[in-house]
Amino acid sequence: MIPVKSYAAMSAGAPLVPFSFERCDPGPRDVAIEILYCGICHSDIHSVRDEWGRGHYPMVPGHEIVGRVSRIGKDVSRFKPGNLVGVGCFVDSCRSCPPCKDGQENYCEHGPLFTYNAADKNGEHTRGGYSSHIVVDEHYVLRIPNSLAADRAAPLLCAGITTYSPLKHWKIGRGHRLGVVGLGGLGHMAVKLGVAFGADVAVLSTSPGKRADALGLGAKDFVLTTDHAELGKREGRFDFIVNTVSASHNMDALLNLLRREGTMILVGAPGEPVPFSPFSLIMARKNMAGSLIGGIKETQEMLDYCAKEAVLPEVEVLPVSRVNEAYERVLRGDVRYRFVLDMKTLP
Numbered sequence: 001m002i003p004v005k006s007y008a009a010m011s012a013g014a015p016l017v018p019f020s021f022e023r024c025d026p027g028p029r030d031v032a033i034e035i036l037y038c039g040i041c042h043s044d045i046h047s048v049r050d051e052w053g054r055g056h057y058p059m060v061p062g063h064e065i066v067g068r069v070s071r072i073g074k075d076v077s078r079f080k081p082g083n084l085v086g087v088g089c090f091v092d093s094c095r096s097c098p099p100c101k102d103g104q105e106n107y108c109e110h111g112p113l114f115t116y117n118a119a120d121k122n123g124e125h126t127r128g129g130y131s132s133h134i135v136v137d138e139h140y141v142l143r144i145p146n147s148l149a150a151d152r153a154a155p156l157l158c159a160g161i162t163t164y165s166p167l168k169h170w171k172i173g174r175g176h177r178l179g180v181v182g183l184g185g186l187g188h189m190a191v192k193l194g195v196a197f198g199a200d201v202a203v204l205s206t207s208p209g210k211r212a213d214a215l216g217l218g219a220k221d222f223v224l225t226t227d228h229a230e231l232g233k234r235e236g237r238f239d240f241i242v243n244t245v246s247a248s249h250n251m252d253a254l255l256n257l258l259r260r261e262g263t264m265i266l267v268g269a270p271g272e273p274v275p276f277s278p279f280s281l282i283m284a285r286k287n288m289a290g291s292l293i294g295g296i297k298e299t300q301e302m303l304d305y306c307a308k309e310a311v312l313p314e315v316e317v318l319p320v321s322r323v324n325e326a327y328e329r330v331l332r333g334d335v336r337y338r339f340v341l342d343m344k345t346l347p
């Protein structure tokens with residue numbers, strides 16, 4: 001067994017505290033990873049606070065993991081000790097359903113095995129990346145390109161792929177007007193990737209203080225969504241809107257900004273319903289869609305793309321002991337634009 005140091009929530013909504021446990025030694029196809037950095041995703045906060053209603057405690061969150069391979073099983077062929085690698089939101093899937101066979105393990109019909117807070121086939125709950133080590137089947141491990149810094153690569157494993165995948169799926173790029181709602185971890189990656197793909201990007205935000213940053217990230221427009229006059233001027237403007245908002249909000253006001261037959265893509269996953277009027281769609285044949293992270297192949301493609309094009313997250317690296325303070329700041333919208341925990345600072 002591998003002794004592991006971590007930070008865990010002992011009950012729903014409790015502050016995270018140091019927690020020790022053990023992981024199994026790597027099996028024949030497993031890679032043991034010494035974790036260097038782990039990003040803080042808003043999903044970690046929804047989970048710890050049990051806002052999605054299936055919290056299991058002690059819970060060790062974290063699914064934006066970058067580390068070095070420390071040991072490999074005898075049948076591992078893709079990795080060697082010392083390789084810089086990543087682990088994202090899931091660590092297994094059934095491998096035989098149509099989406100799994102298609103490389104879309106994120107949509108596994110039996111549910112991907114999420115990196116933390118998910119029951120594995122033995123009924124044990126997975127534990128995530130706010131920890132010193134993790135052991136993962138090599139198929140679910142990503143290669144981090146050499147040119148990427150380990151700390152800045154971490155948020156790509158969730159925020160990066162969650163925004164890359166829908167932009168690719170809907171072929172969003174040159175000639176499209178893209179609105180990004182919420183300038184947080186996912187939102188700032190949606191802006192950077194949208195700009196890189198050639199779209200005309202606007203940020204739709206509740207935070208007036210983020211205007212300069214939005215334009216600095218390459219957005220051509222910044223719209224304060226609390227200002228009705230500002231919204232009114234953009235009615236019918238956008239071909240696509242990527243919505244990253246983490247709480248309930250006025251969906252009708254946003255749908256109004258789509259052109260005829262435009263598409264709202266939901267990636268934000270609030271714990272409560274976000275109501276809207278059917279008229280917001282039917283009067284102009286608009287579409288409402290959703291998207292969940294991305295498959296392993298696409299995640300590798302995204303990492304390689306971001307390395308080649310230098311599309312990198314803006315991060316603030318913190319010692320693990322400041323995780324609770326970071327959560328409070330994320331909840332206040334005060335993150336520019338992803339917190340990353342330095343796992344070497346585990347007590």
Ligand code: NAP
Nearest residue numbers: 042043182183184185186205206207246247268269292293
């Ligand atoms: P984040 O960094 O906290 O960003 C969310 C942003 O939404 C905030 O910065 C804020 O931006 C805006 N916002 C927050 N509360 C709001 C409210 N009440 N009304 C309007 N706007 C509000 O969070 P994140 O890590 O990017 O995650 C965003 C959401 O995506 C979370 O719900 C998370 O669970 C979900 N998620 C989904 C997937 C997926 O696969 N679909 C993957 C990862 C995360 P402004 O200050 O600019 O308004």
Ligand code: ZN
Nearest residue numbers: 041043158159
């Ligand atoms: Zn995430």
Ligand code: ZN
Nearest residue numbers: 094097100108
């Ligand atoms: Zn499957």
